[in-house]
Amino acid sequence: MWEAVFLTLKLAGVTTVFLMILGVPLAWWLARSHTWWKEVIGAIVALPLVLPPTVLGFYLLIALSPQSPLGAAIGKTIGFTLPFTFAGLVVGSVIYSLPFAVQPVRNAFEAIGNDPLEAAATLRAGPVDRFFSIALPLARPGLITGAILGFAHTVGEFGVVLMIGGNIPGKTKVLSVAIYDYVETLQWGKAHILAAGMLAFSFLVILSTMLIERRMRRRFP
Amino acid sequence: MRRILFLALLFLPFSPIPAAAGEVTVAVAANFTGTAEEIAEAFREETGHDAVLSFGSTGRLYAQIIHGAPFDVFLAADEERPALAIEEGYAAEGSAFVYALGALVLYSADPDLVDPEGAVLFHPERFGKLAIANPRTAPYGAAAVEAMTALGVYETLAERLVEGESITQAYQFVATGNAALGFVALSQLVGEPGGSRYEVPTDLYSPIAQGAVLLKKGENNIAARAFMSFLKGDTARKIVGNHGYRLPS
Numbered sequence: 001m002w003e004a005v006f007l008t009l010k011l012a013g014v015t016t017v018f019l020m021i022l023g024v025p026l027a028w029w030l031a032r033s034h035t036w037w038k039e040v041i042g043a044i045v046a047l048p049l050v051l052p053p054t055v056l057g058f059y060l061l062i063a064l065s066p067q068s069p070l071g072a073a074i075g076k077t078i079g080f081t082l083p084f085t086f087a088g089l090v091v092g093s094v095i096y097s098l099p100f101a102v103q104p105v106r107n108a109f110e111a112i113g114n115d116p117l118e119a120a121a122t123l124r125a126g127p128v129d130r131f132f133s134i135a136l137p138l139a140r141p142g143l144i145t146g147a148i149l150g151f152a153h154t155v156g157e158f159g160v161v162l163m164i165g166g167n168i169p170g171k172t173k174v175l176s177v178a179i180y181d182y183v184e185t186l187q188w189g190k191a192h193i194l195a196a197g198m199l200a201f202s203f204l205v206i207l208s209t210m211l212i213e214r215r216m217r218r219r220f221p
Numbered sequence: 222m223r224r225i226l227f228l229a230l231l232f233l234p235f236s237p238i239p240a241a242a243g244e245v246t247v248a249v250a251a252n253f254t255g256t257a258e259e260i261a262e263a264f265r266e267e268t269g270h271d272a273v274l275s276f277g278s279t280g281r282l283y284a285q286i287i288h289g290a291p292f293d294v295f296l297a298a299d300e301e302r303p304a305l306a307i308e309e310g311y312a313a314e315g316s317a318f319v320y321a322l323g324a325l326v327l328y329s330a331d332p333d334l335v336d337p338e339g340a341v342l343f344h345p346e347r348f349g350k351l352a353i354a355n356p357r358t359a360p361y362g363a364a365a366v367e368a369m370t371a372l373g374v375y376e377t378l379a380e381r382l383v384e385g386e387s388i389t390q391a392y393q394f395v396a397t398g399n400a401a402l403g404f405v406a407l408s409q410l411v412g413e414p415g416g417s418r419y420e421v422p423t424d425l426y427s428p429i430a431q432g433a434v435l436l437k438k439g440e441n442n443i444a445a446r447a448f449m450s451f452l453k454g455d456t457a458r459k460i461v462g463n464h465g466y467r468l469p470s
């Protein structure tokens with residue numbers, strides 16, 4: 001039981017790190033670029049919001065299998081294929097939680113506007129310098145919100161894990177799958193305990209993001 | 222245009238489409254999906270009643286039934302859940318019977334991996350992952366563990382096992398090549414001539430008897446009672462046999 005809780009937190013933590021590494025530059029580009037096709041990319045990033053997770057999981061299972069070109073290439077490169085491994089769950093979770101991490105960060109970058117960045121440019125700050133010393137600090141509430149939502153969304157993830165996980169204790173048996181298992185085997189007492197914990201956790205997450213948002217609004221009225 | 226539509230709607234109840242005499246809602250274990258659809262078709266032709274099918278894992282369907290899901294008939298993947306349903310007062314006393322016996326097969330998408338004697342199980346170096354259905358919830362999963370234990374290979378293979386939440390998922394793992402081989406149901410391989418397989422001898426595992434039961438809600442439904450007797454009849458039994466199940470005598 002605790003193994004599943006620990007594994008879930010580990011998965012959500014690792015996923016959040018990757019979400020930030022990938023999501024922040026992506027959000028910056030989506031916020032600042034003027035190309036007409038950036039919304040196409042924006043829409044692709046948002047797809048997991050509307051795709052049923054089991055469908056996404058099923059196609060990941062096919063795409064990452066040793067029989068597919070992509071899966072075979074991954075297998076050659078790292079020595080194993082991704083389904084039924086912790087690394088595979090991270091890949092699935094990053095794809096699935098990407099919109100939750102990107103959207104708040106993008107909004108925060110857009111809220112900064114041009115003025116602070118132009119002022120910095122006239123003081124001879126280069127683009128990288130401008131990004132790190134102006135944009136990132138000003139967008140901090142958005143970054144925190146994005147990280148929290150990405151983390152929380154991964155904690156509650158079920159469909160993708162069910163399809164590509166293989167239910168291996170300590171490797172891919174996360175909290176949501178453990179609860180599902182308890183319900184299926186009619187051990188409702190244990191299911192209730194885990195589900196109640198998850199509910200309390202979710203409540204705290206939503207409350208904290210709302211408080212951060214409020215602080216953000218006060219800073220940029 | 223709107224008036225025409227309105228008139229059309231007005232006369233809809235009198236249109237010459239023969240309405241079904243009655244309707245039965247059936248909760249069906251996922252492994253029986255294709256077979257149940259064919260039975261429902263034959264049932265409609267023979268009786269005029271409509272059978273509305275709802276698929277899911279036996280455990281989940283049972284949880285839905287005791288929480289008031291509107292099912293008349295329950296086709297489970299085990300005998301345990303129908304017996305429990307009667308015991309706890311959700312199903313009609315004495316209505317349970319075995320409608321199909323599942324057959325366990327060791328299967329691989331690779332045509333050269335599994336030999337007809339199943340010797341591959343003693344050579345784990347020849348494969349990576351082995352897929353089974355969740356042995357705690359799926360009868361086919363429990364049977365797979367039983368068979369491996371009987372062959373004395375369970376200990377050596379335990380760390381290679383990946384679990385699907387149902388036999389359907391175990392089959393997906395094998396069919397997509399993510400698991401090199403796996404224990405699946407013979408019914409899943411009907412019309413699938415490819416790959417390689419070992420039909421597990423029936424003395425290595427307890428029978429996978431699938432039980433049907435008439436639920437309390439269906440007790441006074443003529444269509445539900447008709448469906449129960451249709452399932453015992455020759456037409457249905459033939460369909461069940463054609464789909465890779467053995468029949469209870």
